[in-house]
Amino acid sequence: MTRSGIPGEGTRPRVRQAGRPDRDGGLHEGSPEQETSSGGGGRRGAPEDGGHRRGGPKRHGRKGKRRVLRWVASVTALLIIGGAGAGYLYIEHLNGNLKKADLTLGDKKMADHKANAAGQTPMNILLIGSDARDSKENQKLGGAKDTFGAPPLADVQMLVHLSADRSNMSVISMPRDTMLKIPKCTNPETKHVYPAPIGLKMTNETLERGGPGCTVATWYELTGITIDHFMMIDFSGVISMADAIGGVPVCVKGNVYSHTSTGKGSGLKLEKGTTKIKGKQALQWLRTRYGFEDGTDLGRTHAQHMYMNSMVRELRKGTKLTDPGKLMGLAEAATDALTVDKGENGLGSVNKLYDLAEELKKVPTKRITMTTMPNVYGTGTLKERVLPKPGEAEQLFQMVRDDIPLDGKASKRKKSAAKKPTASPAETPVTVRNGSGTETEYAAKGRATTVQQLLVGKGFDQAKVDGQSTEATKRTGILFPTVDMEGNAQAVAKALGIPLTAVKKSADVSGITLTVGADWREDGDYPVSSAEEKTPDSARALNGEDNKACMDIQPGFGW
Numbered sequence: 001m002t003r004s005g006i007p008g009e010g011t012r013p014r015v016r017q018a019g020r021p022d023r024d025g026g027l028h029e030g031s032p033e034q035e036t037s038s039g040g041g042g043r044r045g046a047p048e049d050g051g052h053r054r055g056g057p058k059r060h061g062r063k064g065k066r067r068v069l070r071w072v073a074s075v076t077a078l079l080i081i082g083g084a085g086a087g088y089l090y091i092e093h094l095n096g097n098l099k100k101a102d103l104t105l106g107d108k109k110m111a112d113h114k115a116n117a118a119g120q121t122p123m124n125i126l127l128i129g130s131d132a133r134d135s136k137e138n139q140k141l142g143g144a145k146d147t148f149g150a151p152p153l154a155d156v157q158m159l160v161h162l163s164a165d166r167s168n169m170s171v172i173s174m175p176r177d178t179m180l181k182i183p184k185c186t187n188p189e190t191k192h193v194y195p196a197p198i199g200l201k202m203t204n205e206t207l208e209r210g211g212p213g214c215t216v217a218t219w220y221e222l223t224g225i226t227i228d229h230f231m232m233i234d235f236s237g238v239i240s241m242a243d244a245i246g247g248v249p250v251c252v253k254g255n256v257y258s259h260t261s262t263g264k265g266s267g268l269k270l271e272k273g274t275t276k277i278k279g280k281q282a283l284q285w286l287r288t289r290y291g292f293e294d295g296t297d298l299g300r301t302h303a304q305h306m307y308m309n310s311m312v313r314e315l316r317k318g319t320k321l322t323d324p325g326k327l328m329g330l331a332e333a334a335t336d337a338l339t340v341d342k343g344e345n346g347l348g349s350v351n352k353l354y355d356l357a358e359e360l361k362k363v364p365t366k367r368i369t370m371t372t373m374p375n376v377y378g379t380g381t382l383k384e385r386v387l388p389k390p391g392e393a394e395q396l397f398q399m400v401r402d403d404i405p406l407d408g409k410a411s412k413r414k415k416s417a418a419k420k421p422t423a424s425p426a427e428t429p430v431t432v433r434n435g436s437g438t439e440t441e442y443a444a445k446g447r448a449t450t451v452q453q454l455l456v457g458k459g460f461d462q463a464k465v466d467g468q469s470t471e472a473t474k475r476t477g478i479l480f481p482t483v484d485m486e487g488n489a490q491a492v493a494k495a496l497g498i499p500l501t502a503v504k505k506s507a508d509v510s511g512i513t514l515t516v517g518a519d520w521r522e523d524g525d526y527p528v529s530s531a532e533e534k535t536p537d538s539a540r541a542l543n544g545e546d547n548k549a550c551m552d553i554q555p556g557f558g559w
Contacts, residue, residue, distance in 0.1 A: 094335045095348075098348055100342030101340075102211070103213055105213035106214070108183065108220065109507075110227065111504040122164045124162070126157065127156070127157070128154050128212050128233070153176075154176075154204045154206055156173075156304070157176070159171065159227070161225075162363065164403050168409070169360070169367065170407075171308075171370045172371050173373065179382055180200055180203055180387075182201050182221075185213070185217055194209040194214070203218065212230050224397060224475060225400050225401055231347065234337050243278050245315060247277055248282060248307060248310050249275070249277075249314070250310060251548075252270050253551065256269070256270050257291065266289070267284055286307060291557035297386075306551065309368065309543075309545075310547070312368065367405070367544070370543075371535065373539070374389035374393045374395075375387060392536040401501060402501050408534065420487050421487040422487055425491065429512065430462065430464070431511060432448045435516060435517055437518065444521040448465045448467075449465050450523060454496060455492065455496070455514075460495065466513075472517075473517040475517045476502060476520045479509045480513075486503070492514060
């Protein structure tokens with residue numbers, strides 16, 4: 001059972017100048033004393049796994065998690081604490097540390113996952129790194145003192161996709177400079193409504209619009225990928241995690257010092273080659289932009305991927321997570337710094353987090369693939385921001401929606417078997433709607449009528465047009481309300497050449513409903529995607545077993 005968005009535009013990437021003002025100081029660059037803020041697109045100085053049903057895993061244990069740093073790390077750490085015999089009262093204490101929030105704050109209901117032939121479903125978890133400075137510890141680590149106490153930004157966003165058969169895991173990072181459409185969000189506690197902004201906004205602003213649930217809603221709006229859980233981490237606990245595992249090996253191709261003449265930079269200073277980093281140095285690595293590659297957020301994202309893969313390899317070797325005292329301290333820091341989705345199906349207990357860790361452990365390191373959303377730089381006022389790359393970003397999103405591995409290896413997934421129709425085309429009512437509008441264009445005139453006529457030509461004599469105003473949708477889709485109609489809905493899809501993955505069960509319709517999306521604005525047959533099962537080169541895929549990865553150094557930052 002699942003749910004299901006797309007990208008925007010831009011031009012060719014450009015190298016940013018190291019001295020350009022930046023919204024550093026968060027999960028990004030900038031020393032605590034020296035950060036400045038910049039306007040563009042943000043507001044204040046922003047810092048730089050066996051089948052799953054939506055609703056979460058189902059066993060017992062403990063775990064915690066920190067943005068990039070603690071994705072698998074904290075989960076495994078708490079898992080080990082559980083194995084060490086932590087008592088019930090201590091577990092309840094850790095449960096009390098966890099903060100919980102609604103999964104989504106948007107109006108659009110995410111579709112249920114569609115099970116494969118074996119009854120397995122994938123799991124998608126959105127990892128959010130918050131730049132919150134609402135505690136002395138976070139203020140000390142986060143820099144940008146002028147933003148202390150201000151609403152946090154979602155400066156790190158990574159979608160973790162665990163395949164239905166648990167054979168592989170894919171991660172998509174969205175650069176924090178991404179400009180996109182943010183949907184209307186409603187704060188569940190105050191009931192305050194944040195209207196959908198006019199135009200494009202930076203993705204990291206979503207967190208201040210009611211909480212992490214608005215970040216989730218924005219991802220769903222863009223990608224169409226059903227998100228089952230989120231895990232949000234602030235600064236605190238990063239150093240504890242790195243120390244607990246004895247450090248994480250990272251590599252640079254030359255001596256590097258992330259520091260500019262105007263005082264910007266993370267302060268990271270490393271010699272050429274491989275170094276095991278921990279504590280504050282680990283945080284510096286994750287925040288470094290100036291000094292890596294072209295000095296942009298894209299290089300920082302790549303460095304974070306290297307770090308995560310290296311951490312997973314260290315953890316799977318059982319690296320130093322044996323000291324009960326350190327583990328308890330880590331458990332405290334991890335759970336205290338973590339916010340998860342609440343509710344019966346959420347991750348609001350260490351038992352649920354343990355179950356999640358167990359699912360993640362099923363994926364071998366060599367089948368973990370880290371990617372960055374394909375992107376291009378904008379033009380004009382957006383020249384220092386990025387936009388989803390037309391075609392290639394959607395290709396990556398579609399692969400995840402269809403549970404296709406991003407590592408290029410043959411999938412073990414069992415494809416869903418087509419359902420047998422319970423009625424002939426002539427006996428199948430179909431409602432057709434026109435949702436082909438885009439952010440810059442009205443719905444294409446007459447699209448619903450054209451598609452309705454195509455259906456009639458295929459024998460669906462009861463197809464009719466719904467002329468009421470329809471919300472714009474990026475992709476053409478077919479909804480059906482009850483299981484007995486699934487085969488009939490699939491027959492409609494086959495008749496028009498629409499992928500069966502676009503056929504979803506939904507309580508929002510009373511009969512089979514086809515909405516023509518922005519992907520089918522032109523006359524003719526449905527434009528079959530040419531995505532194939534190939535990860536775009538622009539996604540910079542990095543395999544979890546690649547221990548030879550090494551960061552390029554930006555000219556001018558050597559020593």
